Amino acid sequence: MDATPALSRTTLATMLTQNLESSLQELASLPDEKRRCPLKPSRANPDIIWTPCDHLAHLIGIERYFNRQIEQALAENPSAAPARQANAPTRPREEAMAAVHALNDQWILKHRDKSFDELVAMARETRTETLAWLERTSDAQLELTLPVPWGLATLAEIFALHVRHTEMHLGFIRSGLTAVA
Structure with a gap:
């Protein structure tokens, strides 16, 4: 997936914990009207404009998706020896990502009625689950x-992805709020 050097379980856990708390602090510092301010059109449907709370809901949904993928992979092969898989997605990347973007919109619309506090609770619950999966996962x-929509990724890369993904979406929120200010 990427050239990120191998990260220890402890480093991954620290990164995941600090990332969540700093992100939630940043979003909590915004007035509620800013957290609900339309910022960025959806990649799948430009009529759907994402808010900061939508970005948070999206991050939760993606993290839950990957937790299910990890759970399934470990249930199928609990002693999993590292192996490259030949079953990377067969559809073109653009087609796979278009499907992902459409699912993202479904997820955020389903959770748009949640309060910021409810989203924070969901984010913390999801991150606790992620950290539990990290703890249960052996070094091997x-x-x-x-397989991930864009190719193949190791479980370590997927755990680290949550941090980078959150930073990317916080960047979208920051630039969107600057543009509407």
């Missing part, structure tokens, strides 16, 4: 590869 399993 961290190198297990899974």
